Amino acid sequence: MAQIFKPGADTIARSILVAMALAPLAFIAGCYAIAMSPHMTDQGVTVTQPVPFSHQHHVGGLGIDCRYCHNGVESSTVAAVPPTETCMTCHSQIWTNAAILEPVRKSLAADAPIHWSQVNRLPDYVYFDHSIHVAKGVGCTTCHGEVEHMPLMRQSSPLTMEWCLDCHRDPAPNLRALNEVFATDWKPPKDQNERGKRLMEKYQIHVANLTDCSVCHR
C-alpha cells in the first residue's frame, strides 16, 4: 500500500502542534496589543475643538502660566477648563474682532457655555485628583506632554491603569522640585534618579500604599 503522507507531512504536523499551543497565546497577545494601542487608548489623537485654541501659541509663545486658566489644579480634583470670562480678560482687549474667536464672544454675549471636547478622559470609576499630584511634585507635562508644542490638544499618555501604576510603583523618575512643576520645558536632569529619591523622602511619598486599589477606586 502506497504511503498516504509524504515525508514533509511530519514537519507540517509538528508545526500545527506548535501552532496549536502558540495560537491562543498569540491571540491573547494580539488582543492585548490592540487594547494598549493608540487605536484603543486614543493616545496621540488630536481632537477638534469648537475654538481652535492653541497651547503652542499661549503657552509656548506667550508664556502664560498653566494656572492662569487651569486654576483648580492646586486645590481641586479637576484642573478645570476656564470659564469664557477668563478668555475674555485678554480677548476683550486684543484680537477683539478675530473671526476665529466668534464662538467665545457669542458665548459671553448669549451666556451660553462653550462645549469643549474632552481630550484626556479617565473612566468614571477612577478618582484622580490633580491637586495631590501637583503638591507632590508631578509636573503638568509628565502626563499631558509638551503642550507648548501642541497647536491643538492631544492625549499624550496612554492613560491606562498600567501606565498609572508604573509611576505609583516608582515615582522617582517623574518627581520635580515644587518650583519646576509648572515648567513646560522640564527635562529630567542627569541625576534624576537620585533627585527623585530625595524628593520622595521630602514629599513623604510611601509607595507601599500607593498601589492600593482604594487609592484610586471607590
Place this chain on the structure above:
Amino acid sequence: MSKETTLSRRNALKLLAGQMALLVAGCSRPREEIVPYVRMPERLVPGTPLQFATTLDLGGYGRGVLCTSLEGRPIKIEGNPLHPASLGATDAFAEATIFSLYDPDRSQAVRQSGEISNWAAFLDALQPRLESLAARQGGGLRILTGPTTSPTFMRQIKSLRQRFPLLEWHAHDPLDDPSAREGAAMTFGRPLRMLQRLADADVVVSLDADPLGAGPLQILHARGFAARRQARKGGDAVARLYAVESAPTLTGANADNRLTSPLAQITAVAVAIARKLGAVMPEAPLGKEEAAFANELAQDLSAHKGRAFVMAGPALPPDVHALCHWINAQLQAPIDYFEVDGEALPSSLTNLMRDCEAGKVDSLFILGCNPAYDAPPSGRLAEAIGKAKLRAHLGSHFDETAALCEWHIPQTHILECWSDLVAPDGAASLVQPLIAPLYESRSVHEVLAAIDGSVASGHDLVRETWTASAPANEFERWWRRALQDGVIVGAAVKPASNLSPALPQMTSRAAESLMLVLRPDPCVYDGSLANNAWLQELPKPLTKEVWGNSIGIAPADAGALGIVDGDVLRLTANGRSVEAPIRIASGHAPGVLSLALGHGRTAAGRIGTGVGTNAYLLRVDSSWTIGGIVATRTGERRPRPSTQLQFSLEGEAADLFPSYTLEQFRALDGTVPETNAPTFLPAQRETGARWGMVIDTSLCIGCNACVVACQAENNSPVIGPDEVAAGRDMHWLRIDAYEIGSFGNRRTGFQPVPCMHCETAPCEPVCPTGASVHDSEGLNVQVYNRCIGTRFCEANCPYKVRRFNFFGYADGQEYGDLGADVMRAHNNPDVTVRSRGVMEKCTYCIQRISRARRAADKEDRPIADGEVVTACQSACPTRAISFGDLSQGEASVSALRREPQHYNLLGHLNTKPRTTYLAQVRNINAQLIGKEE
C-alpha cells in the same frame, strides 16, 4: 412571504459583514464634552464641594443643617453644630430631604382643573376675586396651612390683614397634640409650650410619651439622653429613664425600666405618683405591678428633686398632662416653658369646615398641607371645600387635596426657596436655597405676596422680615453672618417663669375593652413623606418592616383572636373600618392595638400610592386613641416585608448583645484582653493608619439617621417591596434589634452593623478574582470591576454585611420611576454607582478618608483625630458611633476600645474586627428587676 424572499443569501451576508464592520468601528468610547461656566460663580471651584447652612422643616419647626453642594447640585445633608435643634446631628427625615428634592413625581406645572396652565393665568384668575374681597374687608378669604413657625409667614399674615381685616388663617397639623395644649391651658390658664432638658435630669419618667421617637425634638432629646448615658471607666454619668406605655415606642425600648400598661392604668400611675408627692386627690385603682412601679417612681423622683421630671404622651387625656405639670412643679423639674403668642395662633380646620358649609368662605388657599388625606374623615371635607368659589392648592405633589381644588400650584422644595423657621427652643434661622427651583414652582411666601397683590421674590420677603432685627446700618453684614452660621444670634425666646400650677380635677373614664393607639410613622412621619423611597424602604426601628404598616398586637390578644403574624385584621370604629396585616409584638398592653399613621396614600406619587393602610380613616378629631374598636379576622394573609428575618435563638442576645446593669459595669475590672488566637491567614501588611470604629450600644436609640445618611452618601439604591420580601436589602448599614428580657415584657436593644473590616476577613480568601482585598490601612475593600458575582464572600461573611446587586438596582433596572433622569442628580460623584452582578458593602466612607488623607498630604501633616467623620457617625444624634485611627493611641476611638464593656461581635471567630462595640449599660432600678425581667 415575498417580502422575506427578496433578501438573497448574498445580500444577507453583505449586510452581516457590514454590521460587523460597524460593530468594530463603533467600539470606541464616545467623546465627552467639558462645559465650563461662562462666568464663574463666586467661591466655586469645580470638583470641590461647598457647604451651605440652611434649615429644614419638620412639624413646622426648624432643624439647622449644612447642605453639601457640588457644582450647584445639593447631594448631602449634615447637621449644623451651631443650631440648637441639630447640634451637628441629623435625623432620618433630614437626610432623606435630598431624595425629595429630586423626586420625579414632584408637581411640575400649574394646573387648572387638572389641565396644565401657568402662573400668569392663575394671577389673572386671582385678580378680580381679590378686588372683590378687598371691597368686603377680606370676608371669606381663608388660608389653610400646615403647622409653621416661620417669622416671615407671620409677618405676611399680619400685613395681609391690613388689606383684608377679616382674613382668617387656619392651620391643620395631623400630628397635633391637643392633650398637651389643653393640659397646659388647664394648668397655667394659657397655652404654654415646654421643652424638657433631658441632659439635666437624673430621673425621667415617660408616661406613654416618646421623646426619643420621630419628631422635631428627636435630635435635641436624643442628645440630652446621650449626655446622661455615658458609662465610662473613669466615672460614669448615667441617668435613669422609666417608661410606662401602652404600645412600644423608641423611648420604651431605651428605657431602663419599662412597664406595659393600658392607658387607664397609666393615668392611675400618674395619680399614685402625685399622691405620694402630697397631692390630695382620690386614689385610682392600680394593678399590682403598676402599684409597685408607681411606688418606686415616686421614691426615685422625690429623691432627685430639681433633677427629675415626668412627661405625658399625646394619647393621655389633658388632665393627666395637667397633673404632670403639677408633679413637675413639686419636683422643680428641669423644664423650660415658653409663652405662645395667643394673637398669632391660627384657627382650626374644624372651624374652616364649619364656615365652608355655612357658605362663608369665598376664596380658600390651601398652602403646603393635605387635609384631604390626613384630616379626620368626616366625609364632608370635599363637599365643604367645594363650596368655596376659588380653591387654590400649593403643594409639592398633585395630591389628594390638589384633586379637590380648581387651581394647583407646584410648591418650591425647601432646598430651593428662601424662608425662615424657628427651632423648638425658640432659636430662629434662615432657609436659603441650594439650587434654583427645578420646576415652575412658588413658595408659600410668594403665594402670600401674590394674594397681597405684590410681586416679590422670596429673598426680598425674608430680608424684609429681618431688616429690623439687625443693628442699624449693618444689615448686610448681619444678613451674611446669619446665612453663614445658619442660626440667628439673639433671636432665641426667653422661657416663661413664675409658674405655679394648680392640682387639676381628674375626670374618671371607663376603661375600653379594645383600644387602638395611633403613632406617627417612624419612617414616613405624617404621610407627607410617603413618596420618599428612601424612607419607605427604611426598616422601622422596632419591627424592621418596610413599605407599609401593620397592626401591633400583644401575643395574648393575638392568641385570643386566633391569628398569627401576617393575618389581615379588620378594625371597625365609628362606622368606618380599615384592614391591615398584624404583627405580634410584646410591649403592647392587653387590649391595646397600635397602628402607625402616614400610610395608605391614594395620590402620593408612583412610590407612595397604595402602600400600607391609612389609619387616619379611623380617627375622630385629632385623637391619638380610638376606643371601642371591633377587630375581626378577614381570613386573608398578607405577610409584611421585613429586613430582619431571623427569629431569636435561646441565649443569642447574651452573646451578640451583652448587657450590663450599672452595678455590674462598675464591678468590671480592667479591659477585655484582645484575642490573639492563632490563625492560618497571613498577617495584613500595614503601613499607615489603622482605621477602626467603636459603636456604643448604650447610646444607640435606633433612630435610623445613620442608615439614611449612609444611603445618601454611598448611592445605595432602593429595591422595592418585592425584592425585600425575597430577602434582599441594599443598606450598607443595618440596625439589628435584639429583644432582651423575658417574654411578655421585652425591651429592644439596638446594634448598628456596618462592615466589620475584619483583619482576618473571611470574605477575602474565598474570592476567586481577588475582588475582596485588604488595603494597607486595614480597610477591607471591594473592587467592583474585579467582581464576577460568585457571592462566595457573602456566604462566608459571618456578619452578613455584604450586599449583592441581583439586578441593576441603580443601573438600568431601578424600582418604580427611580431611573428617571432627575434622580441621577442625587448621586454622590465620589462613590461609584454599582452595576448589576457585583457585590458591595460598607467602605468606612473611603471617599471621606481619601479626601482627608489628600488634604493632610498636601500640607505634609498626619490626619488629625476626628478629621475623618463617616456619614453614619456624622448623622448620629447620640454620638454612639466613633471612628478614627487605632494606631494613634490617644485617639478617642482607641480610648473607647480600652473600656471594660468593650467587645468584638462574634469574637470567638477570631476575625479581629475593626468595628467593635461597647456593651449596653443600663441603670436598672434593682427593686423592679424581679417584677419585670
